[in-house]
Amino acid sequence: MRSHLLNDLTAEHYRRSVTEGVERVAAKLATADRPFTGATVDALAPRIEGIDLDRPLHDTTAALDELEELYLRDAVYFHHPRYLAHLNCPVVIPAVLGEAVLSAVNSSLDTWDQSAGGTLIERRLIDWTAGRIGLGPAADGVFTSGGTQSNLQALLLAREEAKSDDLARLRILASEVSHFSVQKSAKLLGLGAGSVVPVPVGADKRMRTVALAHELERCVRDGLIPMAVVATAGTTDFGSIDPLPEIAGLCARYGTWLHVDAAYGCGLLVSPARRHLLDGIERADSVTVDYHKSFFQPVSSSAVLVRDAATLRHATYHADYLNPRRMVTERIPNQVDKSLQTTRRFDALKLWMTLRVMGADGIGSLFDEVCDLAREGWQLLAADPRFDVAVEPQLSTLVFRYIPAAVTDPAGIDRANLYARKALFASGDAVVAGTKVAGRHYLKFTLLNPETTAGDIAAVLDLIAGHAEQYLGESLDRAS
Numbered sequence: 001m002r003s004h005l006l007n008d009l010t011a012e013h014y015r016r017s018v019t020e021g022v023e024r025v026a027a028k029l030a031t032a033d034r035p036f037t038g039a040t041v042d043a044l045a046p047r048i049e050g051i052d053l054d055r056p057l058h059d060t061t062a063a064l065d066e067l068e069e070l071y072l073r074d075a076v077y078f079h080h081p082r083y084l085a086h087l088n089c090p091v092v093i094p095a096v097l098g099e100a101v102l103s104a105v106n107s108s109l110d111t112w113d114q115s116a117g118g119t120l121i122e123r124r125l126i127d128w129t130a131g132r133i134g135l136g137p138a139a140d141g142v143f144t145s146g147g148t149q150s151n152l153q154a155l156l157l158a159r160e161e162a163k164s165d166d167l168a169r170l171r172i173l174a175s176e177v178s179h180f181s182v183q184k185s186a187k188l189l190g191l192g193a194g195s196v197v198p199v200p201v202g203a204d205k206r207m208r209t210v211a212l213a214h215e216l217e218r219c220v221r222d223g224l225i226p227m228a229v230v231a232t233a234g235t236t237d238f239g240s241i242d243p244l245p246e247i248a249g250l251c252a253r254y255g256t257w258l259h260v261d262a263a264y265g266c267g268l269l270v271s272p273a274r275r276h277l278l279d280g281i282e283r284a285d286s287v288t289v290d291y292h293k294s295f296f297q298p299v300s301s302s303a304v305l306v307r308d309a310a311t312l313r314h315a316t317y318h319a320d321y322l323n324p325r326r327m328v329t330e331r332i333p334n335q336v337d338k339s340l341q342t343t344r345r346f347d348a349l350k351l352w353m354t355l356r357v358m359g360a361d362g363i364g365s366l367f368d369e370v371c372d373l374a375r376e377g378w379q380l381l382a383a384d385p386r387f388d389v390a391v392e393p394q395l396s397t398l399v400f401r402y403i404p405a406a407v408t409d410p411a412g413i414d415r416a417n418l419y420a421r422k423a424l425f426a427s428g429d430a431v432v433a434g435t436k437v438a439g440r441h442y443l444k445f446t447l448l449n450p451e452t453t454a455g456d457i458a459a460v461l462d463l464i465a466g467h468a469e470q471y472l473g474e475s476l477d478r479a480s
């Protein structure tokens with residue numbers, strides 16, 4: 001069994017095993033003609049249930065053969081140009097290389113004595129990101145597992161900075177289309193039901209600042225404490241960017257912590273063409289960035305940044321065995337002092353390799369390409385009488401629905417769109433997402449693949465229309 005431990009004696013075994021795995025995946029990526037096979041839970045579950053985990057195969061090739069059947073064949077492939085569903089990007093090769101290195105070396109970024117240079121690399125990337133945002137000389141931050149954790153940590157700091165023991169009086173103001181992790185965070189932070197005040201958005205799905213001013217005033221009038229405003233720079237559904245300068249102005253006036261959730265829109269930080277869309281972000285107290293959304297990084301890779309490094313102390317605990325207090329005076333850089341996690345992956349290495357091989361403009365140009373594509377897609381949809389498109393995109397998301405000429409009943413239109421999404425997924429020809437707008441079912445393309453073309457978009461729209469028409473034809477048959 002020791003031959004499976006990665007060490008000086010097994011370097012050759014490691015090279016062969018990993019190469020064999022890489023070759024399988026490369027073959028898969030090269031030949032996948034659809035993003036998905038359409039495999040159902042009922043088809044896959046018995047195969048996975050049928051594996052006796054107490055009877056190992058003792059052979060890498062056999063395990064990879066088995067994995068082909070269980071997973072690789074029927075995985076959902078984000079690199080395919082017709083995967084258009086959620087906020088998942090195709091990944092860049094330098095980052096995948098970084099992933100291979102970090103899992104083999106297996107540094108843990110909680111303490112200096114488990115990571116050495118890894119800690120310094122992470123710190124450089126935090127400084128680089130804070131510099132891109134413009135947070136100023138006292139900024140700091142830490143890598144996290146994702147936007148959900150980054151938002152939680154930012155709101156923890158905001159809660160502590162509100163300096164009130166009366167949690168029931170604390171309020172977080174966020175647009176009605178902000179990410180649900182804001183609500184989840186409020187719950188985890190012990191804030192009561194109703195502590196997240198939804199601020200209305202306009203037709204463009206951006207927070208209405210008049211409404212925000214109204215809610216802030218109401219909080220003060222009612223003796224409540226607006227502990228944070230969450231502005232979203234790239235909403236999950238619409239890619240809309242809240243008006244950051246106006247929101248920052250209101251936060252300054254009310255002394256409220258401004259958190260900018262740029263989980264999606266952070267790609268603009270490196271965009272050669274669209275950086276101005278984030279103007280105002282530099283006035284935030286904290287910012288969430290998800291490199292695993294718009295920097296083409298493998299999951300997971302995210303960070304929370306703060307304007308004032310001192311606020312990170314709210315996440316600090318000292319343990320004698322790990323990061324005793326004396327290490328602070330000894331200036332030993334232990335990242336666990338700033339993190340909600342203890343043992344933590346060296347995800348920063350992926351971004352490091354990406355910047356060193358491709359450069360920031362390279363990444364930003366890829367993000368610009370998908371934003372340009374969304375604009376083309378919007379024009380296609382706006383000109384197509386079969387579809388209603390919800391919002392002109394600021395980033396790379398299109399929300400639309402099929403509107404059959406023959407059907408006026410809103411519930412019938414909902415059903416046709418739901419059916420089309422399901423049928424498309426079952427066919428595996430394309431994967432699209434769905435959401436609700438004003439209570440009605442819509443479909444969604446999140447465009448993050450520069451290989452997707454306007455031709456792909458047009459073809460997928462035809463497939464959607466075809467499935468919806470088929471459903472409507474069959475319902476008419478059933479009714480007659």
Ligand SMILES: Cc1ncc(COP(=O)(O)O)c(C=O)c1O
Nearest residue numbers: 087146147148179234236261263
């Ligand atoms: C705006 C926004 N914030 C936060 C998140 C949560 O990020 P994660 O899935 O990385 O936890 C998402 C995820 O889609 C998001 O769109």
